[in-house]
Amino acid sequence: MISEKVVQFGKQQQMFGIVTEPQAASSQNGSASRSDENTDNKPTVLILNAGLVHRVGPYRMAVTLARRLSECGYRVFRFDISSIGDSDGNSGDEDYRARTVKEIGFAQDALAEKYGCDRFVALGLCTGAMNAHVIAVADKRIVGAVLLDAYAYPTMKSLVNRYLSKLRKMLDRTLFKRLSHKLRNSRNSDHEEIAEGIDYWVFPPKEEIEVELQALVKREVELLFIYAGSFEYYYSYPKQLQDNFPSINFQDRLSVNIIKETDHMYTLFQDREILINQITDWLLKKFN
């Protein structure tokens, strides 16, 4: 049985989120084996905003994920940072990173007070992934982070992949245009509009990330990076992250998956299911 509750938090209770309580019984629904063990050992999962999307997540994915994880015995908190969803606007007197740390810290404080939570896994997509990284670096209560389409830096291999992919897309597009003219009388102009790729992602300096990842590994923070196939311009092969940071000995703390078919927002049901299963399996493996 699903049990959810509103939690308003922050200094003036100006922030808003929904706790999904862990379910006591085991479930047969997921792809990994479930446990009836005491859920007290499990960290609480924090689902952060994906861009400007409020706490339900793209296509309500965060609600599905929270309820699925609760079946596996995890407490999940999906909430809005300031100026998103139902949380008030920010005061504007701090830089974005400091404010992010403070606000996610408020969420952890509220859960500590209400439920005694002292360990957390931060999970985010897009800007949410960067925020998950930032809070993991800043707050020692974070014991794991799930970063969906976070940062990536080019390597020789990824650059070769990038240009091969570009070439393939050009060919596909030409073929597609010919086919679509045969199949349909007209095409939605939107499609033309978004067909051209735009290099709009700006990642933090690689040296900065390297130092921070080094610190996370030293603190034994478990890391799961998942990249969408549509992100292949930036991230195109599983070991790219290790190649980006050869000085870091991740041991077994780093897991990297690429979901080749999916778009960045996991628009299709089947892609969301793959993602949710991968996250669930990883959590059960690392924090069961």
Next chain:
Amino acid sequence: MEPTYFGNNGDSHGDGYIAGPHSSSPLLGLYHPPDSFQGVERAVLLCYPMFQEHIRSYRAYYNLANKLAAAGCHVLRFDYFGTGDSMGWIEEATLERWIADTEMAIDELKSLSGLKSVTVIGLRFGATIAALQDKHMLEHLILWDPVIDGSNYLSDLRKIQTNLTIGVERYSRPRTPIQRDGIEEITGFSLSTPLIDTISKTKLLSIEQWSSKRVSLVASEMPSQYDALQQKFSDKLSFSHVNEPSEWSSLSKIEDMLMPFQVIAHLLQKIGNNA
């Protein structure tokens, strides 16, 4: 802003817990009490649109609710069954259920505000659902970019879905949503065949009588699509066009947040003039 759980004849849970889709309070509402009383008290229910349009407009409704509360209104917004933070899954939702949810939300707002009359602002299919409820006689029904023909609405959404899945930017190869019995995936949401059937049969023009003393239609784009509705209800429907297109049928906008500053200012003026 105060959360309220309801969904069974206004029987709220004191502690805010919701437990299972068949519990007595599966719907989450957010109540904005008036900041101050300014003359005549008013209660306003905000009905969200559906599917991706719900996510696009979420923050706009937060802003609208805050501004209405600042102007002295009791405001309630809520998530329908199977949407947002409410219980259930969209696959289980039916149009009848959503109409009943709207009627229960009106009951809830009456109970929270202590007022007997309610104004409803509905956006897109939320406006259509509000127009279909007939349990309550509303003070004022404001239809914001309402869906007037369910089958055209589904056709627009299906066009977005098709263009989305063949897009070479979003996907490296054209995609086909996985086949599931009785389910069609439209703009990222899984809709059941009965829901699709009832939506496609929904036509605002077939309404014979409004359950509202006043009805206003606010169009942000393509005002001519509402000509027939204006003609049929020329005696009761007040029409206004605020030129701030939301581009509901555009694939490139489906993940853009709605920021309808002019429409919100217009709605505030409309509600203010009710007093």
